Amino acid sequence: MSRFAIQRLGIGFLVLVTIAVIVPIVLVVGTIVVQGLAAINGEFLFSAPRNGMREGGIWPAIVGTFWLTIGTAIFSVPLGVAIAIYLSEYARDNRFTRMIRLAIINLAGVPSIVYGLFGLGLFVLALGFGSSILAGSLTLSIMTLPVIISTAEEALRSVPQSFRTVSISLGGTKWQTIRKVVLPNALPGIITGVILGLERAAGETAPILFTVAAFYLPTLPDSLLDKSMALPYHLFVISTQVPGMPLQLQFGTALVLMAFVLSMTLIATIIRSYYRRKRVW
């Protein structure tokens, strides 16, 4: 075989592999969008489920996921960014900090059901928050923290060292330097990491299974200590636990959850490309 033929074979193979990856994605997303759109209307989005969830809408689940995401952000973002600042700007490179980093990397790989059980043990039972938005947000926060910490640390580290030296040489303290130079320039990367972390939290079922999710609760939560429905768990329930469930409602719920998560990705992408174009260094 000539070299030319080998090259064409190679390219052909790559194209095939690419197609093999893209086709299922298009099929899954396409099916959900086409089937789900038929279910979407005002009543479906903005009313509570009725008749054992076989009728009505998913509003309580949307509200629940919204508050869980907000709660997760409140707990995990300040803490995660603070830890990232410590690791990137203050911590010496020694055995202790290497151990912390290793732990963070490993935490990111822990299966989400383990976080769920941890949350059950710590927040629901030991701390007595019960199955509640508070316990669920805290559990999701712990799951999200490693993602936020590592992306934020990377964003902080990518700010050129010379900016820090210049700021210090102009009479800046370490903290002034972080606040005025390092953080603003790392912000786009931090925001991207935060959104990606929250997005994962919003879509997870296992961590909220025992910590917040209500099987069927048509009323809206009115305090942090209330149980709540949530989109991913609702989808799981109506797809597997309720006999005679109209397929349309399942697809509709899947579409809403997907739209919620994908719109967060979109926002992250827009922020990133906007700042990348503006960036001068």
Add this chain to the structure above:
Amino acid sequence: MERTPKIVIEHLNFTYDDGTESLLDVSSTIYANEITVIFGPAGGGKSTLLRVINRLNDLAAGKSMTGRVLLDGQDIYAKEVDVTALRRKVGIVFAQPQPLPLSLRANIEYGPRLAGVRDKQKLDQLVEQSLTQAALWDEVKDRLNDSGYALSGGQQQRLCLARVLALEPEVILMDEPMSGLDPLSTAKIEDSMQQLKQLYTIVIAPHNIQQAARVADNAAFFLQGRLIEEGTGKQLFTKPKDKRTEDYIMGRFG
């Protein structure tokens, strides 16, 4: 004219954490309102010395230092010294122009703002005055809100000089500030240095001998961390006493 000592360096030894002995028993005096040139081959310790004088080398982890550096008779490494105030008093311009990713105006206001200057009029006045002193005002006065990176390399370096001047310092350290610059920008900065020395004490590590000879009131030759010889610019560059200084000036090594 009576010369006033501004900075006195006594038996300074400096070692980086990897064991590199960058300064060995250096003692010298830098006089006020003069341009002091520190020159010598690469790795001689010039940058290290400058960074010791404004305590920027505090950032180098694991370094060790002995000896004293006195500014106006005060030990700058004494416990009670406010390091940020010291760095404002002793500004530094680096070899590479390094604007912060901010507007021209914000670059210049950066130091004064950190020092607590809030008054808009005072800030405006500092911006204009320091850009004028750095021979940049006429070129940029209509575009102060542009990014610092929108300037040419030579303009960026003058911006960095202006940024230091806005601190209203007493001493200006310049570490090969002209290394990447065209002759015209170099000439502009050298011209402004002649004005600036009326007001400030300037210590410069020039990037070549010709420039060293052009600007030096006072000069010190460094070789492998040791101060070999110092004297007035005129004496050192025309009648060096030490053979090694002479060899370096005549281009016989380095």
